[in-house]
Amino acid sequence: MSSRRKTRRGIGALFVITALLAGALAFWAFDRYHGFADTPVAGLEQGASITIERGDSFNTVLRKLREAGARGGHDLEWRLLARQMGAAGRIQVGEYALAPGITPRRLLADLRDGKVVSHRFTIVEGWNVRELRAALARAEPLLQETADMDDAALMAALGHAGVHPEGRFLPETYHYTRGDSDLDLLRRAYDAMDAALERAWASRAPGLPLASAEEALVLASIVEKETGVPEERPRIAGVFVRRLQKGMKLQTDPTVIYGMGEAYQGNIRRADLRTDTPYNTYTRTGLPPTPIAMPGADALHAATHPDDGDALYFVAVGDGSGRHVFSRTLAEHQAAVRAYLRNYRARRDAR
Template sequence: MSIRRGLLLLVVLALALLGWQWQRYQRFADAPLAGVGAQASVVVARGDALPAILRNLRAQGIAIGPALYWRLLARQTGAAGHIQAGEYALPAGITPRALLAAMRDGKVLRRRFTIVEGWTFRDLRAALAKVPLLRHVTSGMDDAALMAKLGYPGQHPEGRFLPETYAWVRGDSDLDLLRRAHAAMDQALEAAWRTRAPDLPLQTPEQALILASIVEKETGAADERPRIAGVFVRRLQAGMRLQTDPTVIYGLGARYDGNLRRLDLMTDTPYNTYTRDGLPPTPIAMPGKAALHAATHPAADDALYFVALGDGSGRHVFSRSLEEHNAAVAAYLQRLRAQRRATAQEGVRR
């Protein structure tokens, strides 16, 4: 074999080897990573370079393949030197190319936390305390210290955080979420107050927030909220007491055991709207946007009373006069007694 033919053969072998390596590299770049667990993620700390990220992946049992391929792919995708810190999701089927592109573009994993309409601030704090991976910086603070930390010293926290779903990322704290929810409530309340109906017996946005919180606790039926608000608005205009059970329950606090007694309705607290005129001193829960709108745009009818329908729907019967209301209450009590008898009989059969 001549030297020329030998060199040509070496070139052909080298090209074949390069082609084989290129095919392997392409398969690596676009093949799903093996060993990715359910709901897996990888955290890139500030300053982490590619080798540290690969060690992190390997520590999770993920088969990462040749490090050389990762370096080549990082250059090819433009991720080299541009990987952003954060937590990145590792869904089933993710490829090295897709992962590096996400890290280059900062497409960090966004988790979600929902504030539920009608929650109290105590409920909200308890729910936040149970969120894993969120930084809990308010654990040792009482409510007053927390509000001061948010920049609202002296403000009562009840009702001040808008029920919505909030996205957050690794590194965020419970205080970050509360700050966003507080700002969202300020905006929602301002919008509702700015477009409020004329001649409301409400002097300030704060009073609208209080009324909205009562409406929120009184009904879960969206279409009933304006009617509930209308009843309370007309009672305020007529100088009648609101006489709403949720405010009494809120005033009882930890003493409430799930059973509201006649004695509770007669026991005076700042929140007992059976013993005191007007609105309670603060909101009693977190009202959603629909309740805010209802409180500032109440239905214009002539109902002054309402009582639960008692059929399990959560809906109410509205009445214009005390006589009509008393009849509705009697019907409600009759249905309640019938349900209790049926429950007792079912228990005996079992």
């Protein structure tokens, strides 16, 4: 066999071997790439997250992932996957969860689609504005813009200068993302209360002794503080409505407590009931000048749709249930008060 023929055969064999090696390498790379894309990222702990800021390059994103504990996968694999998924150059600003078990494909999809971490803040029914602001100050990662504002400056910043802040923020759970501020959340809660109050007032029962939606808000705040039993709210509202219609004093302890402010230490004394303030409904007729708490939607509905009936008094049962006894006459009410005291003392002595 000529040397030329041997050379051609050698070259052909080398070509075949090279092609086989290239194919095997390509298969290995393809298998590795897909295995990387759908294999959970190693090294992540519960609660880990990264924050993408405006201007972050993909290299910066990868660095933040490594700093957050992510292990495995070559940077080239991340870049190829991001390009394949259309995520390269389209990663959105925000905070992203790095939950254990998340895959590179899922994570890049979240970054591309802006599926940022959502935090929650709940305004509790019956909170007053001091309690609300104190809770906001503790909320993380909510930005604090109102810490140095008094209530008047706060309302001005919200675009409602001169409006008293009490009762103006609807109790419910609000979702927010990193970068939102306490002012953003309060603005949403104010608008939510406006909408809820407007709905309640527009559908109000006829003949209510309330001159405006603002008065309905004040009454709802009293109802909210008087009972934690949902089904009692319309009955409580009915008592107060009938008292207003008859020109009777409301005589409700929560308004007295609100008027005492920080002087309230957990007990109301007889002297407190006789001390006149704009909020003392034992010394003054009619509604107090402002709400005394944040009423929820159910209390707003109760204030504008009170139950019919003839009860003019109520007092707690005293058994720890939070329920009340409703009475038509003062004599019935006095008997209910005596029963309450017996129940209260029995529970106290049993401790």
